[in-house]
Amino acid sequence: MNAERITPIDINANQAVKYADAILAERSEQARRLKYLGGGSFGRAVGVTLENGREYVLKLLLAPDMMEKECRDLRLLRENCPVRVPAVLYSRPCDDKIPADAYAMEKIPGKxxxxxxxxxxxxxxxxxxxxxxxxxxxxxxxxxxxxxxxxxxxxxxxxxxxxxxxxxxxxxxxxxxxxxxxxxxxxxxxxxxxxxxxxxxxxxxxxxxxxxxxxxxxxxxxxxxxxxxxxxxxxxxxxxxxxxxxxxxxxxxxxxxxxxxxxxxxxxxxxxxxxxxxxxxxxxxxxxxxxxxxxxxxxxxxxxxxxxxxxxxxx
Ligand SMILES: Nc1ncnc2c1ncn2[C@@H]1O[C@H](COP(=O)(O)OP(=O)(O)O)[C@@H](O)[C@H]1O
Ligand SMILES: [Mg+2]
The missing domain is CATH 3.90.1200.10 (Aminoglycoside phosphotransferase (APH), C-terminal lobe)
Known part of the structure; x- marks a missing residue:
């Protein structure tokens, strides 16, 4: 509970899709479709559809030090919630190529x-x-x-x-x-x-x-x-x-x-x-x-x- 200002990394919707594309290329995954889903102050979510039809969501985190907590909390909530909470599939820390931490999660159906x-x-x-x-x-x-x-x-x-x-x-x-x-x-x-x-x-x-x-x-x-x-x-x-x-x-x-x-x-x-x-x-x-x-x-x-x-x- 610390109210210090966080300056978010500046990533717009188009850039988010480009970074998602780069992450998929690194993983040798073929994307059929990448779609920007939305985001608020500290997140950019991109919907991924692979050539084999599998779907998931990639989320870029615009503040440092969020990823460990967000992934852990998703896991903890998933274990304790009767309604579906997305499973975390993989995570990718930021580097010279992609300035934001990113993680992939199961896609929840609907809107x-x-x-x-x-x-x-x-x-x-x-x-x-x-x-x-x-x-x-x-x-x-x-x-x-x-x-x-x-x-x-x-x-x-x-x-x-x-x-x-x-x-x-x-x-x-x-x-x-x-x-x-x-x-x-x-x-x-x-x-x-x-x-x-x-x-x-x-x-x-x-x-x-x-x-x-x-x-x-x-x-x-x-x-x-x-x-x-x-x-x-x-x-x-x-x-x-x-x-x-x-x-x-x-x-x-x-x-x-x-x-x-x-x-x-x-x-x-x-x-x-x-x-x-x-x-x-x-x-x-x-x-x-x-x-x-x-x-x-x-x-x-x-x-x-x-x-x-x-x-x-x-x-
Ligand atoms: N696991 C998911 N399955 C389906 N849609 C998702 C998932 N995660 C995010 N989204 C979509 O992306 C939007 C933004 O993601 P969210 O995690 O809420 O970002 P923020 O932290 O910026 O609010 C959500 O409102 C939702 O429409
Ligand atoms: Mg949200």
């Missing part, structure tokens, strides 16, 4: 739920069915527990809040500085300040169980095929954590339309003040992402600030 317009427009019953499938699978992941909290590679904290509160304090300190530099707005700072001032009220219940979390399960990282959930992809910051630290992403993008967080809470229960906690986790995570990647998405940030104020008023 990202965020792009499935039929699912978005489907009946409430259908959307609740989707939420039921997603939350059952995520809860199974959360049932993988550990004796200590922290990064999956080195979980060494005995207390969740002892790990999370200094992180939130660091984000707040950095937010002050970013507002002074004119990078972030005063409204973000005042919401974060007001929330941090109530930290001990919001987090009044101790977190007793360290649960495996995906870390970035928003609807863009849920795959759907023929109306069913076909896979979870793209873990980020997977940890042994408060399991509620895995729920705030559900409300980002179109997640609310599918009642994802509500369904999880109704099925599996939640701690006192869960709404305020999710608002806090969501706001501080979005500010953290700004520091990490340098990109601010007002369409995501604005509702998080508003929700934080609403939850504080209701506390």
């Amino acid at each position: 990202s739920a965020v792009t499935d317009i039929c699912l978005f427009l489907s009946s409430k019953k259908r959307r609740l069915g989707f939420a039921d499938e997603v939350t059952s699978a995520l809860h199974a992941v959360h049932e993988c527990v550990n004796g200590t909290f922290g990064d999956t590679l080195c979980p060494r904290h005995t207390d969740w809040l002892g790990l999370y509160k200094p992180f939130a304090q660091d984000i707040l300190t950095r937010t002050h500085a970013a507002v002074r530099r004119g990078e972030l707005s005063q409204s973000i700072l005042s919401a974060a300040q007001a929330a941090f001032a109530r930290f001990d009220d919001i987090f009044c219940e101790p977190v007793t169980q360290a649960c495996l979390i995906h870390g970035d399960l928003n609807v863009a990282n849920i795959m759907v095929d023929k109306g069913r959930v076909s896979g979870f992809i793209d873990p980020l910051n997977s940890m042994y954590a408060d399991r509620e630290y895995d729920l705030f992403q559900f409300d980002n993008l179109t997640g609310k339309r599918f009642f994802l967080a509500d369904t999880y809470i109704a099925k599996y229960g939640a701690s006192r003040n869960v709404r305020a906690k999710l608002a806090f986790y969501g706001l501080f995570n979005e500010i953290y992402c700004y520091f990490k990647a340098g990109t601010l998405f007002p369409a995501i940030m604005r509702p998080l600030v508003k929700n934080m104020r609403t939850q504080l008023a209701a506390l």
Whole structure:
């Protein structure tokens, strides 16, 4: 949980396909088709179809030191998730020829739920069915527990809040500085300040169980095929954590339309003040992402600030 800025390696869609082609040539694999699939701040995914018809996905990682963790977390989640998580097939560290680490993984059928317009427009019953499938699978992941909290590679904290509160304090300190530099707005700072001032009220219940979390399960990282959930992809910051630290992403993008967080809470229960906690986790995570990647998405940030104020008023 380190908010230091990472400057991503600059690779566009065309270059990603060219690098994928070079990796295949190195492996003496014949590609019939290479297709750019998409990517966010730190990834570029390319779909590979080989001459023999076999398909897989090559992902280039735009930040150094991501590959070991991402591959390990995919394996760990795959072992503990009833919904398919792609198997890692091979990895290739960066060198003079290709400036980004890359790994290959099994292709999940279907498409990202965020792009499935039929699912978005489907009946409430259908959307609740989707939420039921997603939350059952995520809860199974959360049932993988550990004796200590922290990064999956080195979980060494005995207390969740002892790990999370200094992180939130660091984000707040950095937010002050970013507002002074004119990078972030005063409204973000005042919401974060007001929330941090109530930290001990919001987090009044101790977190007793360290649960495996995906870390970035928003609807863009849920795959759907023929109306069913076909896979979870793209873990980020997977940890042994408060399991509620895995729920705030559900409300980002179109997640609310599918009642994802509500369904999880109704099925599996939640701690006192869960709404305020999710608002806090969501706001501080979005500010953290700004520091990490340098990109601010007002369409995501604005509702998080508003929700934080609403939850504080209701506390
Ligand atoms: N294993 C996979 N199977 C099928 N499609 C995938 C797979 N991995 C990634 N994709 C596609 O590529 C897009 C970007 O990949 P993702 O791993 O989410 O990158 P980022 O880390 O940049 O968000 C996804 O939204 C999805 O459409
Ligand atoms: Mg993604």
